[in-house]
Amino acid sequence: MNGMRAAGALALGAVLLFLLGPFVVIALAGLSAGETLAFPPQGLSLRWVIAVFGMENFRASFWLSLQLGIGSTLLALLLGVPAAYGLARYKVPGREAIRTVLIAPLIVPGIIVGLALLRHAVIPLDLGVTWALTLAHTVLVVPYAVRVVTASLDNLRTDVEEAAVMLGATRLQSFFRIVLPNIRSGIIAAFILGFVTSFNQVPVSLFLTGPGITTLPIDMLTSMEFVYDPSIAALSALMALLSIAIVAVAERALGLSRYV
Amino acid sequence: MSDPFLNLEQLSLGYGASLAVPSLDLAMAEGELLALLGPSGCGKTTTMRAIAGLLAPRSGRITLAGRDITRVSANQREVGLVFQSYALFPHLSVFENVAFGLRLRRVAADEMQRRADEAIAMVGLAGFERRLPRELSGGQQQRVALARSVVVRPRLLLLDEPLSNLDARLRLEMRSELQRLQRDLGVTMMYVTHDQSEALALADRVVVMREGRIAQQGSPVDIYERPRTAFVARFVGFENVFAATLPGRLQPWLDGQPGLAWRPRGVVLGQGPHDGKVLGASYLGESVEVLLQTDAGPLKAQVAPDGPRCVAGENLKFDLPMSSAVALES
Numbered sequence: 001m002n003g004m005r006a007a008g009a010l011a012l013g014a015v016l017l018f019l020l021g022p023f024v025v026i027a028l029a030g031l032s033a034g035e036t037l038a039f040p041p042q043g044l045s046l047r048w049v050i051a052v053f054g055m056e057n058f059r060a061s062f063w064l065s066l067q068l069g070i071g072s073t074l075l076a077l078l079l080g081v082p083a084a085y086g087l088a089r090y091k092v093p094g095r096e097a098i099r100t101v102l103i104a105p106l107i108v109p110g111i112i113v114g115l116a117l118l119r120h121a122v123i124p125l126d127l128g129v130t131w132a133l134t135l136a137h138t139v140l141v142v143p144y145a146v147r148v149v150t151a152s153l154d155n156l157r158t159d160v161e162e163a164a165v166m167l168g169a170t171r172l173q174s175f176f177r178i179v180l181p182n183i184r185s186g187i188i189a190a191f192i193l194g195f196v197t198s199f200n201q202v203p204v205s206l207f208l209t210g211p212g213i214t215t216l217p218i219d220m221l222t223s224m225e226f227v228y229d230p231s232i233a234a235l236s237a238l239m240a241l242l243s244i245a246i247v248a249v250a251e252r253a254l255g256l257s258r259y260v
Numbered sequence: 261m262s263d264p265f266l267n268l269e270q271l272s273l274g275y276g277a278s279l280a281v282p283s284l285d286l287a288m289a290e291g292e293l294l295a296l297l298g299p300s301g302c303g304k305t306t307t308m309r310a311i312a313g314l315l316a317p318r319s320g321r322i323t324l325a326g327r328d329i330t331r332v333s334a335n336q337r338e339v340g341l342v343f344q345s346y347a348l349f350p351h352l353s354v355f356e357n358v359a360f361g362l363r364l365r366r367v368a369a370d371e372m373q374r375r376a377d378e379a380i381a382m383v384g385l386a387g388f389e390r391r392l393p394r395e396l397s398g399g400q401q402q403r404v405a406l407a408r409s410v411v412v413r414p415r416l417l418l419l420d421e422p423l424s425n426l427d428a429r430l431r432l433e434m435r436s437e438l439q440r441l442q443r444d445l446g447v448t449m450m451y452v453t454h455d456q457s458e459a460l461a462l463a464d465r466v467v468v469m470r471e472g473r474i475a476q477q478g479s480p481v482d483i484y485e486r487p488r489t490a491f492v493a494r495f496v497g498f499e500n501v502f503a504a505t506l507p508g509r510l511q512p513w514l515d516g517q518p519g520l521a522w523r524p525r526g527v528v529l530g531q532g533p534h535d536g537k538v539l540g541a542s543y544l545g546e547s548v549e550v551l552l553q554t555d556a557g558p559l560k561a562q563v564a565p566d567g568p569r570c571v572a573g574e575n576l577k578f579d580l581p582m583s584s585a586v587a588l589e590s
Contacts, residue, residue: 167361
C-alpha cells in the first residue's frame with residue numbers, strides 16, 4: 001500500500017515538473033541580471049522585465065494581439081451565440097453534423113487551418129494582414145463560443161422562454177430579456193477562453209502575419225532567431241502570467257472549469 | 261351556452277407523425293372553471309398547449325371572446341398559462357417576475373408598481389418582492405407563477421397540473437386559494453390534471469378525456485355519481501365492472517357491451533347469491549379492503565372492520581346490490 005502511495009506521489013511530481021518546469025525555467029531566465037539567455041540565470045534582477053516594456057516592436061505587436069483577441073472573440077460570440085441557440089432550441093436537420101463541423105477547428109492542427117485560410121481565403125480575396133488575422137482567429141474561437149454557450153443553454157429550461165411568450169414577449173424579446181441574462185456567465189467564460197486562445201495563438205497566425213504587422217507570440221518567435229538577451233524569456237513569463245491571471249480570476253468569479 | 265366564450269371546433273392536434281387529438285369540440289362559458297381530466301397521454305396537455313398557442317393545430321378552429329385566434333401567435337392571445345414547473349425567470353426577483361408582462365405592455369411606472377404589488381399581495385407574498393425564485397419554497401414559487409399570469413388580466417387562464425408538485429397540506433390550501441382567486445377575479449380558468457379528486461374538488465365542470473377524445477363531461481357530481489362508460493367509471497373509483505345481463509348471474513364485461521359498475525364500498529360481503537374466493541385483505545383503519553376471485557374476474561370490496569372474517573383462500577358469499585350500481589352504456 002505504501003509502495004503504491006509513493007509511486008503515485010512520484011508520478012504526480014513528475015507530471016507537475018513536466019507542466020510547470022518550463023515555466024519556472026523561463027521565468028528564472030527572464031529574471032537574469034546577465035547579458036545572454038541562460039539557465040541557471042546569472043544573478044537576479046528585473047532589468048530585462050523592465051526593458052521589455054520599452055521595446056517598440058513588442059509594444060506594437062502586444063497591442064495588435066490585444067485588439068485581435070478582443071475583436072475576434074467578440075465576432076466569434078456574435079456568430080457562436082445564435083448558432084448555439086439555434087442548435088439547442090430548434091430541430092435543425094443534420095444538427096449533429098453541424099455541431100461536429102463547428103468544433104472541427106479544435107481538432108484540426110492549427111498549421112493546416114492557417115495554410116488553408118492563406119491559400120483559399122486570404123490570397124484569393126486579397127485580404128490585408130489585420131483582416132486575415134481577424135478572420136483566422138474568429139474561426140479558431142467560434143468552437144469555444146458554441147461549446148460553452150451550449151453548455152449554459154442546456155441548464156436553462158425551455159419552458160421559461162415559453163412563459164415569457166405567454167406573458168406577451170416576442171421570440172426576440174424573450175431571447176434578450178430571459179435567455180441572454182441567464183447564459184451571461186457562459187458568455188463571459190467563452191469570452192475569456194476565446195481571448196486566451198487567440199492571444200497565445202502561434203500556428204494559425206504564423207502564415208498570416210506580414211512585414212511590420214505581427215502578433216506578440218509570432219514577434220517573439222522571430223526575435224528569438226537573432227536576439228540572445230533574456231528579454232524574450234522575461235516577455236514569455238509575463239505573457240504566461242497574464243493568461244494565468246485571467247483564467248484564475250475567471251475561475252474564482254464564475255467557475256470557468258465547469259464549461260471546459 | 262348560445263355564444264361560447266372559448267370554442268374549440270373540430271380541433272386536430274399532433275406532433276410529427278402522431279395524432280394526439282383527432283377532432284375535438286369543446287366550449288366554455290365566461291367565468292367557468294373547467295377541469296380537463298385524464299390519464300397521461302390522453303391529449304389534455306396537448307389541447308391546452310394548442311389553446312395557449314404553443315402548438316399549431318393541424319386543422320380546426322379556436323375562438324376566444326368572439327375572436328378567431330387559431331392563427332394568432334401565443335403572445336397576442338391574451339391567454340395566461342401557469343406551468344407545471346412554474347417556469348419562473350431565475351434571474352429576476354419576485355417583483356420583476358410579476359412585473360414582466362406589465363413592462364412588455366409599457367404600463368406606466370406607477371400603475372405597474374401598484375398592479376404588481378396588488379397581485380403579489382393577493383397571493384400572500386407581500387414582503388417577498390425582492391427574493392429570487394430559488395429562495396422560495398415550491399408553494400411560494402407557484403404563487404408567484406399565478407400572480408405573474410393574472411396581473412396582465414388574461415381573458416383565459418390555463419393551469420397545467422397546478423397542484424401536482426405540492427405536498428398534501430399545501431395542496432388543500434392552494435386548492436381553496438385557486439377557487440377564491442377565480443371568484444374574486446372572475447377569470448375563466450381551465451386546468452389540466454390526472455388526479456380525479458383534484459378535478460372534482462375544484463371545477464364547475466369536468467371533461468374526462470381518453471385517447472384524444474372526450475369520454476364524458478358534466479358537473480363533478482355527474483362524473484362522480486353517474487359515469488357513463490367503463491373507462492370513466494374506473495377512473496372515478498367504480499373499480500368493479502361486470503356485464504349487465506340477467507340478475508343473479510355474474511359475467512365478465514367485454515368492451516362494447518352494456519355494463520354495471522360498483523365501487524368497492526358498494527359490495528356486500530358475507531351474504532348474497534354469489535361466491536368468491538378471498539385472495540387477500542388489507543386493513544386500512546376505517547375499513548378493510550378485500551380482494552376476491554370470482555367466476556367473472558377479480559372483485560374489490562371495502563367493508564367495515566367489524567364485518568365478516570376474511571381469510572385468504574376461503575370462500576365467501578357476496579352480493580352486488582342494484583341500489584349501489586351504476587349502469588354503463590356500451
